[in-house]
Amino acid sequence: MTRPGxxxxxxxxxxxxxxxxxxxxxxxxxxxxxxxxxxxVAGGGTYLLDCGTGVTRQLRRxxxxxxxxxxxxxxxHSDHTCDLFDVFLLGWPVLQWNPPVVVHGPGxxxxxxxxxxxxxxxxxxxxxxxxxxxxxxxxxxxCFAAHAYDLNLRVRDSxxxxxxxxxxxxxxxxxxxxxxPAEVAPDIDPFAVFEDDHVRVSAxxxxxAPVFPAYAxxxxxxxxxxxxxxxxxxxxxxxxxxxxxxVLVHEVYDDTGxxxxxxxxxxxxxxxxxxxxxxxxxxxxxxxxxxxxxLGEVGRVAAAAGVGRLVLxxxxxxxxxxxxxxxxxxxxxxxxGEVVVGHDLLELPLRTPVAW
Numbered sequence: 001m002t003r004p005g006x007x008x009x010x011x012x013x014x015x016x017x018x019x020x021x022x023x024x025x026x027x028x029x030x031x032x033x034x035x036x037x038x039x040x041v042a043g044g045g046t047y048l049l050d051c052g053t054g055v056t057r058q059l060r061r062x063x064x065x066x067x068x069x070x071x072x073x074x075x076x077h078s079d080h081t082c083d084l085f086d087v088f089l090l091g092w093p094v095l096q097w098n099p100p101v102v103v104h105g106p107g108x109x110x111x112x113x114x115x116x117x118x119x120x121x122x123x124x125x126x127x128x129x130x131x132x133x134x135x136x137x138x139x140x141x142x143c144f145a146a147h148a149y150d151l152n153l154r155v156r157d158s159x160x161x162x163x164x165x166x167x168x169x170x171x172x173x174x175x176x177x178x179x180x181p182a183e184v185a186p187d188i189d190p191f192a193v194f195e196d197d198h199v200r201v202s203a204x205x206x207x208x209a210p211v212f213p214a215y216a217x218x219x220x221x222x223x224x225x226x227x228x229x230x231x232x233x234x235x236x237x238x239x240x241x242x243x244x245x246x247v248l249v250h251e252v253y254d255d256t257g258x259x260x261x262x263x264x265x266x267x268x269x270x271x272x273x274x275x276x277x278x279x280x281x282x283x284x285x286x287x288x289x290x291x292x293x294x295l296g297e298v299g300r301v302a303a304a305a306g307v308g309r310l311v312l313x314x315x316x317x318x319x320x321x322x323x324x325x326x327x328x329x330x331x332x333x334x335x336x337g338e339v340v341v342g343h344d345l346l347e348l349p350l351r352t353p354v355a356w
Contacts (some may be wrong), residue, residue: 015223016042016198016350018247018311021058023342024318025253026079029053032320034344035079036313038228038249042221043198045069049217049228051084056091062345066090068098072201073105073136074230075214085143088167092154096161100168103140104193104201106213107171109133116178116210133180137169141295172215178205180212185232190218190241196223204241206232208291216241224350227307231314233290234297242305246350249342250301251314252331254322255294289315295327299335309352310335313342 019041022034029035035052039062046067048059059065071087074080084103088095095101109115111131125131129322144151144164154160172193177186185207193201200220208214208231216238218227224246229238231251242248293301301312312327324341331339340348 016040016221018226018249018348018350019062019064020053020249020311020313020342020344020346020348021048021062022052023315023344024052025251025314025315025316026052026318027077027082030318033315033318034058035082037083038313039064040199040219040221040226041067042219042223045198047072047199047201047219047332048087050074050080050230051082051087052079053082055083056086058345059091061088062347066094066098068095068101069196070201071101071105072193072217072228073103073227074216075208075211076106076136076139077208077211077231077324080231081139085140085147088163089143089147090149092160092163092166095166096163101164102168102170102194103136104172105136106215107135107174108138109135109180109212114210114212116181131320136171137140140167140169164325172203172213174213175205178213181210183288184209184212184214185235185237188237189313190237193217202241204237206230206238207235208232211291217241221350225348227305229293231292233294234301239301239305242302242307244306245260246308247307247311248302248305248307249311251293252295252298252312252327253288253292253316254326254330255289255296256326256330292316295330296333299331299333299339302331302337303335307337309340309348310337311340311342315342 019039021037024030024033024035026035037050037052037055040047044067044356047070049072114133117278151163155162175188185205188205190202190204193203202218203215206214206216214230214231217228218241227242227245228248229250232238310331327341328339
C-alpha cells in the first residue's frame with residue numbers, strides 16, 4: 001500500500017474527521033510545530049485530546065472552538081496540559097454561550113510515594129508538600145485561583161458568564177493493581193469513559209513511567225474509530241484498546257543512531273539545550289527510551305493492533321530536520337498499512353474513501 005508522507009483530504013470527505021492541532025513533543029516549544037493536541041470532529045461537535053502549546057489558537061484556526069464539547073487529557077505532563085486552562089480562559093468569549101465542557105483526565109497520582117526516589121545530592125524539596133501529586137480537579141482549581149482577579153473583573157465589568165460554570169472536570173478511575181511509579185500499567189481491559197449520540201469513548205492505562213496515571217483513549221463513531229496513544233512505551237494495553245481501529249495516532253521518537261542510555265541525547269532532542277548538565281541529559285535520555293516509542297517499534301504496535309492507518313505525532317525531535325520519508329520508511333518496516341506523518345492542522349477522515 002502507498003504510504004504518503006502527508007494524509008489526504010479530510011473535510012470534503014464528510015463524516016467524522018481527525019484534526020491534528022499540534023504535533024510536537026515537548027515541553028520545550030518547537031520552532032515549527034504547535035504543542036501536542038488533536039481533535040475528533042463528529043456530529044457537529046469537537047472532542048479535544050490534550051492541550052499543548054498554542055492549542056486555543058489552533059482551535060480558532062481550525063474553526064473548532066465554538067463546537068467544543070469535551071476535553072480528554074491523557075496525562076499531566078506539562079506539554080500535554082500547559083494550555084488546558086487557556087482553552088477556557090482565552091476561549092471564554094465564545095464558550096460562554098455553550099453548554100459546560102466536561103474535562104476527563106487523571107486523578108491524583110498518590111502522594112509523594114508515587115514520585116521517583118530522590119537522587120542524593122540532586123533533588124530539591126517538594127513543591128506543595130501538602131499535595132505534591134495533584135490530579136485534574138486540583139490542577140484546574142489552582143488555575144482558577146491564580147486567575148481570580150481577571151475572572152472577577154470580567155464577570156463584573158463585562159458581564160461574562162461565570163467561567164467556573166463552564167468547566168466540569170471528571171477524574172478517570174484507576175483500575176485495581178495500578179500505582180506509581182512502578183506498576184503504572186498492569187494488564188487491564190479497556191474501560192468506558194462516556195458515550196453520547198455521536199461518540200463512544202473508552203480508555204486504558206499505558207506505560208509512561210514514572211508518570212501515573214497515563215491513559216490512551218479510543219473514540220468510536222458511526223464513521224469509524226480513532227485511538228490516541230498519549231505518551232507511552234510499546235504497551236499491550238494499548239494494543240488491546242486499538243485492536244481493529246481505523247486510525248491509530250501514536251507518539252514517536254527517532255531512534256536512528258541513538259546511543260546507549262548512558263550517553264547524552266542526540267542533538268535536537270525535545271528538551272536538549274546548550275550547556276545541559278550531563279546527569280540531567282542522561283536522565284532524560286533514559287526516560288525517552290524507556291517511556292516512549294521509537295520509530296523502529298511503532299510499526300510493530302500498529303501491526304499487532306491490526307489498525308487501518310497509522311498516524312505519527314508527538315515528534316522527537318520536534319523540528320523539521322528529518323524528512324517525512326524517513327518517518328514513513330521507519331514505521332513501515334513492520335507495518336503494511338498506510339503511514340501518515342502528522343503535520344499541524346492536517347485533517348483526515350477516519351475511514352479512507354474508496355477509490356472507484
